[in-house]
Amino acid sequence: MIKQVIVSGVLLVMSNAALSADLGLEIRNCVPGKVVMAALYDKAKSFEDDRHGRAAFAVTSALAERSTLKTSFRGIKPGRYAVAVYADLNGNHELDSNFVGMPTEPYGFSRDARSSFGVPSFEQAAFEVGEVGIEQIIHLQ
Numbered sequence: 001m002i003k004q005v006i007v008s009g010v011l012l013v014m015s016n017a018a019l020s021a022d023l024g025l026e027i028r029n030c031v032p033g034k035v036v037m038a039a040l041y042d043k044a045k046s047f048e049d050d051r052h053g054r055a056a057f058a059v060t061s062a063l064a065e066r067s068t069l070k071t072s073f074r075g076i077k078p079g080r081y082a083v084a085v086y087a088d089l090n091g092n093h094e095l096d097s098n099f100v101g102m103p104t105e106p107y108g109f110s111r112d113a114r115s116s117f118g119v120p121s122f123e124q125a126a127f128e129v130g131e132v133g134i135e136q137i138i139h140l141q
Contacts, residue, residue, distance in 0.1 A: 020075040023083075024135035027071070029106065030064035031087050036140075037061045037095075038085045040073050044122035047082045057081070061088075082125035083110040085138055106140035114141075 027036055039056035041047035046055040053059050062071040064087070086095045086107040096104045101118075113125035127136065 019131070020077055021129055021131055022133040023073040023076055023081070023129055024133060025069075025071050025073075025083065025085070026135060026137045027064075027069045027085055027108070027140065028067065028137065029108075029140040030067050030069045031089065031106065032064055032066055034064055035061050035088045035091065036064050036069050036071070036085060037088055037093070038071060038073075038083055040076070041082045041084070041122070042079055044126075047084065047122045047125065048119055050084075053084070056084075076129060078128075078130050080126050080128055081110070082113075082122050082127070083136060083138065084119070084125075085109070085140065087140055108138040108140045110136045110138060112137075112139055 023040070025038055030036055037053060038060050039053035040058040042057040050056065058073055058076070060071055060073060062069055084107070086103070086105050089105045090096065095107060098104050109120055109125040110127055111125050113120035127134070
């Protein structure tokens with residue numbers, strides 16, 4: 001009985017490891033000495049409606065020591081995702097904007113998706129994560 005439980009536990013750990021991957025982010029045009037915030041989304045509505053990362057599937061932040069920053073989301077399940085990032089120049093943990101809603105801090109999206117006004121659609125920024133890790137390069141603008 002104990003042997004069966006141990007074998008089952010090992011198989012469970014192995015199956016969970018096979019169902020997750022790492023998403024590497026290479027974020028370019030960073031401001032050295034400033035924190036870069038990244039939000040990972042798995043739903044279109046969350047991505048398109050969320051201005052502060054509160055509806056994100058996962059969030060991470062890292063201090064940019066140089067103009068290029070490498071960070072990651074670890075252990076995510078295969079699926080369709082989009083990423084939004086910004087440089088938090090003033091340390092308030094929010095993407096600041098002017099009176100008409102245009103961002104005043106550097107920002108970017110996966111696949112370097114752009115929109116002439118507002119956030120690009122989830123489809124423009126979305127990418128597939130399989131069982132093997134993937135990397136996205138994002139340029140802050």
